[in-house]
Amino acid sequence: xxxxxxxxxxxxxxxxxxxxxxxxxxxxxxxxxxxxxxxxxxxxxxxxxxxxxxxxxxxxxxxxxxxxxxxxxxxxxxxxxxxxxxxxxxxxxxxxxxxxxxxxxxxx
Numbered sequence: 850x851x852x853x854x855x856x857x858x859x860x861x862x863x864x865x866x867x868x869x870x871x872x873x874x875x876x877x878x879x880x881x882x883x884x885x886x887x888x889x890x891x892x893x894x895x896x897x898x899x900x901x902x903x904x905x906x907x908x909x910x911x912x913x914x915x916x917x918x919x920x921x922x923x924x925x926x927x928x929x930x931x932x933x934x935x936x937x938x939x940x941x942x943x944x945x946x947x948x949x950x951x952x953x954x955x956x957x
Contacts, residue, residue, distance in 0.1 A: 854899040857951040861892045861944040868943060872936040883936035886929065890921040891944025898948075918945070 865888025872880035894914045901910035922941065926932060 868940040883933040887937040887940030
């Protein structure tokens with residue numbers, strides 16, 4: 850199962866790294882940290898899905914992934930005072946889209 854998800858996680862990490870650099874350039878250190886947080890949320894949720902998909906049905910794994918995303922977003926927004934929301938949310942959405950598109954491609 851990990852063989853399938855390894856390239857997807859790699860793409861998410863590359864996307865996050867690019868977003869960190871772009872956010873640092875546009876919004877400084879807080880933009881970079883926000884992008885790192887957003888990307889990390891998407892990556893962690895994807896890893897949780899991959900781990901649970903091997904043990905449970907994909908529907909249960911997807912439910913855990915969504916709950917984990919909501920909780921991690923809430924924690925990041927509630928605890929990081931200087932968050933740059935566009936960097937956090939933008940990178941988060943990008944990593945989630947990469948994961949979703951890659952899963953759809955793999956199923957075909």
